[in-house]
Structure formats: structure tokens, C-alpha cells
Amino acid sequence: MSQPVRVAERRRDANRDVNRAIPDATIARLPIYHRVLGQLVESGVSTVSSEELAGACGVSSAKLRKDLSHLGSYGTRGVGYDVRFLAYQIARELGLTQPWGVVIVGAGNLGHALVAYRGFASRGFEIVGLLDTHPDVIGQRLGSPGREVSVRPMADLEQIVLGGRAQIGVIATPAEVAQDVCDRLVAAGVRSILNFAPVVLAVTGDVEVRKVDLAVELQILAFHEQRRNDLIPEFDHPSDAEAFDPESLGEAINA
Amino acid sequence: MSQPVRVAERRRDANRDVNRAIPDATIARLPIYHRVLGQLVESGVSTVSSEELAGACGVSSAKLRKDLSHLGSYGTRGVGYDVRFLAYQIARELGLTQPWGVVIVGAGNLGHALVAYRGFASRGFEIVGLLDTHPDVIGQRLGSPGREVSVRPMADLEQIVLGGRAQIGVIATPAEVAQDVCDRLVAAGVRSILNFAPVVLAVTGDVEVRKVDLAVELQILAFHEQRRNDLIPEFDHPSDAEAFDPESLGEAINA
């Protein structure tokens, strides 16, 4: 997706292993470590070994140690890691020690689910805008009592982003309009986008797009499920000659 | 996540490169290729080169060709790929040529969004159950006019799965109950699980779990966003001495 990342030279913290690229694979696991560390804090655990933490995160201890070694030497040999201190170091590496503004486009079921999601605010993400085109939902108030968000018209997008409030855009719209929404977000200055629409977004190289695609995940599961069944003799699959009908295919693939 | 996969020896199709492991990285991209091919069919395109298809999928043409080479030789040198034929081959590899039953646990906002998702049925996934514990939502009818689903009580889980209708389970519940739901799904025979709850599920080795985690994706974006800002001198970050307060940390991490 994106290239491994070189830490800026000007960082001051002597504790940190400066000028080292942190692998993407590691970055993708840090949020898990961070979440589990938070749970350990709540359980009153103050120290944890790589073996224990790795177990709770579903990774090998060697992988965990290697991942953490990219951030610096935050453990104590013979003892383990201080849970709170390690959580803080990971949070800082991920940028969770500063607030991020998120604008969500699309207030359908998915948009509602996102607004309802706890663990947003606690990690420094604030929903600074929730947009939709549908007159019926505009003006609706969502969210928990403390953190209410009201649905605003799409026209407010530029104002919200240009006001410097939103660094991250979330696309929770139908696929048909996702590229348009993406273009408007980028034009307004958003450089980080999380896309839930099942389309490949076209963006310039300086924009980071991550995508979450339900259908993709299900299909990966289906592949493995099929494999499991392949080992069972009763199962059988169509061969080309039997099953490939070039005429009937096609339109059926898309929704 | 899971190990690369060895195709079962008994496959008959002479056209296929038998007994080859297909890399996980390739499997993860096949659904994208499949979806874009479907769009090409709808556009009336009948042949496509690796360069064109790769562009539409956001990958390099070399990667696309290598990926497809794991399935077999389905292109024509000097010409490209037959769109419909390639779509079918990918569909078969992914297991989309057979129907899959999906049981969704949790009929909150996310469950609603999943039921509303088109592109479910068109890829052979049928929602055979939608479960919730909340008395208010049980009995509710959701989904499009043709494909209606009504919310059933959690107690129906075993009946649905043991009836052989559900091969895939989707967990769209609050984090607190996700492990319990997972255990019940597995006990009833489900071996493929898609988890939307922000917890690391503990399962035995024969169960495939994939997870979709909004917070993780946002944090990865935040990391890259922070990096971008690191290159701008005005920005600065707390050093350990200034910002790490072991007392105030902790409980704040979790939702």
C-alpha cells in the first residue's frame, strides 16, 4: 500500500531509535498492541512479557519483540514491558497523542454505525462533520448524549475541511458517488481517506487511501472454506466445459 | 494470517496449474480483480490487457500478471484476457460459483448496514440468519423487498448452523460479547468468521478468522498523517519527559 516510512531526522527523543524505517506490517499491528495494552491497564496489570502480550494479541512473541524494537528499547530484560509506558510510546508513534478531525460522508446505516462507535474519541479521533445529501436525514442528531453530531448537507464539506478541522475523510456512501466524494475531499485538502465503498478510488500519489471492503473479506473466507471442502472427497466442482457459460455471466457479477 | 494454500491434488481441470500454492497476497487481490472485471463486462468491454486491468485495480501490471499466473494461463499473448472468461476463472478459484450461507450476529447499525449491502447475493452469499438478543429488534424485518430477513433470537443460532445452512459467521456485536458469540458459532460448526468487534478472538487452529477494525484503519491513517506533518518544521511532538504521565494514562485508552 504505502512505502515503509523513514522517521524524520529532527526528532529529539534520545530514547528512540531514530532514522529507522518502520515496516508497514509493523504499523498495521501497533493499534492491536495498543488496544490490548489498554485492556491490561484496566485489569490492573502493570508489567507484561512479550510472550503474554503476544498471546493476547494473537501474534508470535518474536514478531512482537521485533515490532517493538522498531520503536526503541522500551522493555526491561528479565522483566518485560511496563504496560502504561509501552502504551504511551505506541500511542505517540501512531499519532494518537494529538487530536485528529474526521469527517464522515454518508449518514446511512454505515455512517450511523461509525458515529455510534466508541473507541473513536478515546483514541483522539473527533467527528467534526457528518454529511449526507438526503433531505430527510439532514438535521438529524446522532451520537451519544455527550458527543452529539448532526447530519449536515454535502455542501458544507469544503467549509469543514478548509476550516482545518478535518484531516481524515471517511467515505460511507454508495459506490456510485464515492469517487466524486473522494475528489471533493482531496480538492479541499484531505490527504488521508478511509473508503468503505466497493470501488477502487483514483487519487494522486500524495493521498493515502485505505479501504474496508466487506465483500472482499467474505470472498477470502469463501476461498479458504472451499479449500477445506476440497479435501473432502464428496465435494466436487464444475469443470470449465460444464459450467462456464460466457453468455449468462457478467451482469450478474455486480450488485 | 493463514498459510498459503496448496490446491488439492484431485482437481481435474487440465487448464489449471495444479498443485501450486496460491499466495495469500494474491488471494486478497482476486476479489478486486473480479469486481473490476464485472464492471468491465457491464461497460461492454470483452478483452482487457494486464496494463488496463491493473490500472483499474490500482496495482502494477507485473503484479497482476503474476497473480493471474497462479490460477493458470488464461490470457492470450499479444491480445490480453477475455473479460468474462477471466472473471469466471477467478470466481471459481474464490469459491463464488457455489452458494454460501452467512449468519450475521448483531442487528445494530452495523448489522443493518450488512443486510442492506448489495453485492452480497450477487457473489453467492446468502444471509440465512440475522440474530440479536434485544427484544425490541427481534422480529423486525430488514432487507430489500425480494430478499427479506427478519431478526431472530440468539437462541436460534445453533439451529441455523447445525441445519447446515451457514458456513460463514459474521460478528457484528459489541466487543463484550464477541468471544461468546464466536465460541457458540464454532461449537455449532462454523469454521469461517468475519469479526467486526474490536477484540482479538481466541479460536483453535482450524477456524479462520478475519477481522475488520475501523479503529485500526484510522490509526494507520493517523500514523501516515503524522509522518507527513513531521516533515513540516512548524509541527512538533511531545518528548517523553514533557508528556508521559504514567498516572493519567490507562483507562483513557479504551472506549
Next chain:
DNA sequence: CCGTGTGAAATATTTCACAGCC
């Protein structure tokens, strides 16, 4: 010619295994 299919090279990631430090 043109574009696929693929060995070989280059990268990236994971795993091993143990030296080093508390």
C-alpha cells in the same frame, strides 16, 4: 509486433536462536 507468462533479482517480512543485560 504485442502483451502474456515466468525465471531471476530485489525487497519485505517472519522466524530462529542466542548474546547481553537486569
Next chain:
DNA sequence: GGCTGTGAAATATTTCACACGG
């Protein structure tokens, strides 16, 4: 003695570049 941090080895994945076939 125990557990971290890390070089080195093993795997996995991507990229290169070109032989080959239509």
C-alpha cells in the same frame, strides 16, 4: 534465571526484464 533486543537465516512478495507464442 529470565526475558529483551537483534543479527542472521528462512520465507514471502514484489519487481524486473525478456523469451515466447499468437
